[in-house]
Amino acid sequence: MKREKNWVNYYLQSTSGIVGAVLVLIMITLSLISAFGLAPHDPLEQNPMDALQGPNGTYWFGTDQFGRDIFSRSIDGMRRSLSVALLSVGLATLFGVTLGVVGGYLGRWIDNIVVRTSDVIFAFPAILLALAIVNSLGNSWIDTSVAIAIVYTPIFIRVARGPVLSVKEMDYIKSARVLGYSSPRILGRHIMPNVFAPIVVQVALSLSWAILTESGLSFLGLGTQPPDASLGLMVSEAQALAAFAWWSLAFPSIFITIVVIGLNLVGDGLRDALDPARRSTS
Amino acid sequence: MRDLLSLQGLSIQTSSDKRSLTADVNISLVEGEALGIVGESGSGKTLTALSILGLLPRGVEVVSGEINFNGENLLSLEPERLREIRGKEISMVYQDPMTALNPVMTVGNQLLEVLDYHNHEVKNPESHVRESLIEVGIPDPERALKSYPHEFSGGMRQRAVIAMSLLLSPKLLIADEPTTALDVTIQRQILSLVSKQRSRRQMSMLWITHDLGVVANLVDRVAVMYAGRIVEVGTTKQIFNSPQHPYTQGLLASLPVASSRSRSRLASIPGVPPKPWLVGQSCSFADRCQFVQIRCRESLPLLDAQGSKSVACFYPIASST
Amino acid sequence: MTLVIDNVFKKYPIRQSKTVVNALNGISLNISKGQTLGIVGESGCGKSTLARLIVGLESPTQGAITWRDNVLLRGSKNQWRNHLSPAQLVFQDPYSSLNPRQRIGECIREVISAHNLRKKEEIDSRVTELLKVVGISEDMKNRYPHQLSGGQRQRVSIARALAAEPELIILDEPVSALDVSVRADVMNLLVDLRKEFGLTYLFISHDLSMVRHISDVIAVMYLGRVVELGTWDEVLDNPQHPYTKALIAAIPDHSQVGQMDLTVSLEGEVPSPTNIPLGCAFHVRCPIAVPNCSKMIPQLLPIKSSQSVACSEVVK
Structure with missing residues (x-):
């Protein structure tokens, strides 16, 4: 018997999906290199003698005004950005999806509370809200993550609740109720698999936004504090130098771009691969 | 009599992957004929209808053939002239009366806009529109003119759409399943209305439907489409009383006859229609046909005209008359 | 009863x-x-x-x-x-009545296993049997609903209803x-x-x-x-x-071809169910209505042992 293809096979059929996955994997690998202290230089070590060198054999991405290695700082910044993105999106997914699914499925007053609360959060511009929360929480990477998580939770509430509301009205859910299935079974086996795809896609996309938000916060002087490296902070610090040391601005910016594009491509690829109807045409 | 509309060798494909949706469709319609x-x-029936007005959806295109209307090839017309023909000489009624009317405009204004857009010269547009509503059996036209589509019932909406399509006295009315979304008693009213208007106006009509029962007493001739091709054309009597294509025959046999008191097993056609682009050079019905022969799988039967009737089958069922 | x-x-x-x-x-x-x-x-x-x-x-x-x-x-x-x-229900729309992410065999199996309608070792053969009864061959049981035609989906819906006995x-x-x-x-x-x-x-x-x-x-x-x-x-x-x-x-009626009876x-x-006419709800369209029809709701009354009608003009 021919083995049924699973979604991984379908994912691997899409060129853009593979490109995205490769880009993201490269960035994760680089972060891990930094996490294990295997970077070519210490990202915090200052070498005033080597300040503002262009890319060369020793300093692949050049150095900044303190003579710190931009490559090592970039991958360390990537590590920090990815950590913040993963933690914040993880928290937002956990809370947002739970609230959205429960609200959408149960309806009534629970749903009302969930929707009103998320509307209030939505009403604030994301970056302003994150700024305010970071200000009151503190500047550690966990504080930053919690702030971003709070900002993103309503997005996940919406992403989960919308499909739950429409799936709930489908005849196959009515049929499941007539067949006497328990609510946990209906939720777990009939509703969740049908709202799973948009959530996974949203996770991939939100990771890329979270990286941008973290960069934005660092750029504005919140979040990661000097001398620690963060991609956003590096871009912020490099602004004044860009005119005569392009590399100090270019490489952190390129890293942000690569990881954001990569995550977006992964999100698109997952959306196609997870939908049985969409993949049947290929 | 002269053909008012003739489709010659019309083939429609998807633009991206060149999947054939209809192939070599030939239809002709003389003036006043339905x-x-x-x-x-x-089966490609709706695409064929949409192609006449140049309204094919994005991603689908006519790749060969001609559509001649009143001596002009509609496919090579300037957009300007095509817009003029639409509505004025050919008008269309769709399946869903809900989406055929603009929800934020009163019915009266939508009708007046039709007159206005086509610079139709009438002395008193308001009374012309009012008369058109009376003609299609809308009671209290004064109120109807000021109403929005959502204030109408489904049947009333379809009447309003028909009024709009008849407003400029078109030569040809194309109706795409206009009664499918309606209740049976309302369907009956609409069929009667259209029938009356057609004979009063000597208008030609192209009626697209999946329901053989609807056309039995409505049109002069019937074309049966299957997997993107026309498989049989004939007068309504010929098609219903002595179908020659096995598909037409199967389709007729599978309908329970309303007036019959027999409840014997319904004849059925095994299998499902193939995708038109997967048929290739064989009879598209071969896989489901009970009379299939080797030849049917090896070459494509073309519409073979015998007088008023043509059938695309190598082994047509002998005519009983 | x-x-x-x-x-x-x-x-x-x-x-x-x-x-x-x-x-x-x-x-x-x-x-x-x-x-x-x-x-x-x-x-x-x-x-x-x-x-x-x-x-x-x-x-x-x-x-x-x-x-x-x-x-x-x-x-x-x-x-x-x-x-x-x-009582089990078979719905009109074969496209929304089956879970798009559940293979059709699993859809039937779930009914049986969720309610322990058969012993574990008998479930497989029961699923095959039910599919066979509705004319779906066994090798299709790993398909998803979108890989089936409308008629086949409706057959699966019927099998699912049958599974609940x-x-x-x-x-x-x-x-x-x-x-x-x-x-x-x-x-x-x-x-x-x-x-x-x-x-x-x-x-x-x-x-x-x-x-x-x-x-x-x-x-x-x-x-x-x-x-x-x-x-x-x-x-x-x-x-x-x-x-x-x-x-x-x-x-x-397609058995009688010819000029339509106009x-x-x-x-x-x-009329809208939000605003049902008083009395007999049909009287506003009824060809044989009399003034009394708008006053009283006619009850369903037998005219023969097996046939009943709710019309005060018919049952007099």
Whole structure:
């Protein structure tokens, strides 16, 4: 018997999906290199003698005004950005999806509370809200993550609740109720698999936004504090130098771009691969 | 008599992957004649109708053939001239009366806009519009003119759409399943209305439907479409009383006859229609046909005209008359 | 007696417009074991609402649906929650009635395993058997619904209903969404299954020619009430209610080709269920209405042992 293809096979059929996955994997690998202290230089070590060198054999991405290695700082910044993105999106997914699914499925007053609360959060511009929360929480990477998580939770509430509301009205859910299935079974086996795809896609996309938000916060002087490296902070610090040391601005910016594009491509690829109807045409 | 509309060798494909959706469709319609196009979903009947007005959806295109209307090839017309023909000489009624009217405009204004857009010269547009509503059996036209579509019932909406399509006295009315979304008693009213208007106006009509029962007493001739091709054309009597294509025959036999008191097993056609682009050079019905021969799988039967009737089958069922 | 529907009302309040949709307005019907009851009516007649009430998706506003003398549903809580309902439902739309992410074999298996209807080792063969019974070959059981045609999906829906071993199968417009050439197949299957397993059906449709084909008894509904009830041949050969007559006359008849009969038997449209005419709900369209018709709701009264009509002009 021919083995049924699973979604991984379908994912691997899409060129853009593979490109995205490769880009993201490269960035994760680089972060891990930094996490294990295997970077070519210490990202915090200052070498005033080597300040503002262009890319060369020793300093692949050049150095900044303190003579710190931009490559090592970039991958360390990537590590920090990815950590913040993963933690914040993880928290937002956990809370947002739970609230959205429960609200959408149960309806009534629970749903009302969930929707009103998320509307209030939505009403604030994301970056302003994150700024305010970071200000009151503190500047550690966990504080930053919690702030971003709070900002993103309503997005996940919406992403989960919308499909739950429409799936709930489908005849196959009515049929499941007539067949006497328990609510946990209906939720777990009939509703969740049908709202799973948009959530996974949203996770991939939100990771890329979270990286941008973290960069934005660092750029504005919140979040990661000097001398620690963060991609956003590096871009912020490099602004004044860009005119005569392009590399100090270019490489952190390129890293942000690569990881954001990569995550977006992964999100698109997952959306196609997870939908049985969409993949049947290929 | 002269053909008012003739489709010659019309083939429609998807633009991206060149999947054939209809192939070599030939239809002709003389002035004042009503033709029914009958087919199941995916048979290409609606695409054929839409192609006449140049309204094919994005991603689908006519790749060969001609559409001649009143001596002009509609496919090579300037957009300007095509817009003039639409509505003025050919008008269309759709399946869903809900989406055929603009929800934020009163019915009266929508009707007046039609007159206005086509610079139709009438002395008193308001009374012309009012008369058109009376003609299609809308009671209290004064109120109807000021109403929005959502204030109408489904049947009333379809009447309003028909009024709009008849406003400029078109030569040809194309109706795409206009009664499918309606209740049976309302369907009956609409069929009667259209029938009356057609004979009063000597208008030609192309009626697209999946329901053979609807066209039996409505049109002069019937074309049966299957997997993107016309498989049989004939007068309504010929098609219903002595179908020659095995598909037409099967389709007729599978309908329970309303007036009959027999409840014997319904004849059925095994299998499902193939995708038109997967048929290739064989008879598209071969896989489901009970009379299939080797030849049917090896070459494509073309519409073979015998007088008023043509059938695309190598082994047509002998005519009983 | 299998199922008794006794004077059931169902009202849906609409909050925004402060109106009430009167979907069912005092409907009484019986379905006996092994019998097929056909319900025919146009939109707004309440036929689908009735189906939802019987399977327990909703509860009646008033009245009772009893099952072998046990009250099946009453009040706001539905007692079949988390229990297998003895009535199963086959829906109209084959595209939304199957979970798109569940293979069809799993869809059937789940019914059996969730309720322990068979021993573990027998489940597989039971799934195969059920699919075979509806004409789906075993090698298709790992397919997803989108890989099936509309007719095949409807067969899977029927198999899923059968898996629950119900007392009654409610077929809510089971062939209306299918292509004409496939309809006959599914209708034949339903007839075969009934013969083979002695099933009891409630067949709901707007299409009298389908209802006529399968039903033993036909109930004609109009705006939430039964206006005529009788054996299928009585209702068709000797319709008494003016609405039944109009419904029969409105069926397009392809057995008689020729000039259309332009006389329309029924003018006007079905009034909205939010605003049902007083008295007999049909009197505003009725060709034989008299002034009294707007004053009293006619009851369904027998004119013969097996045929009843709700019309004060017919039953005098």
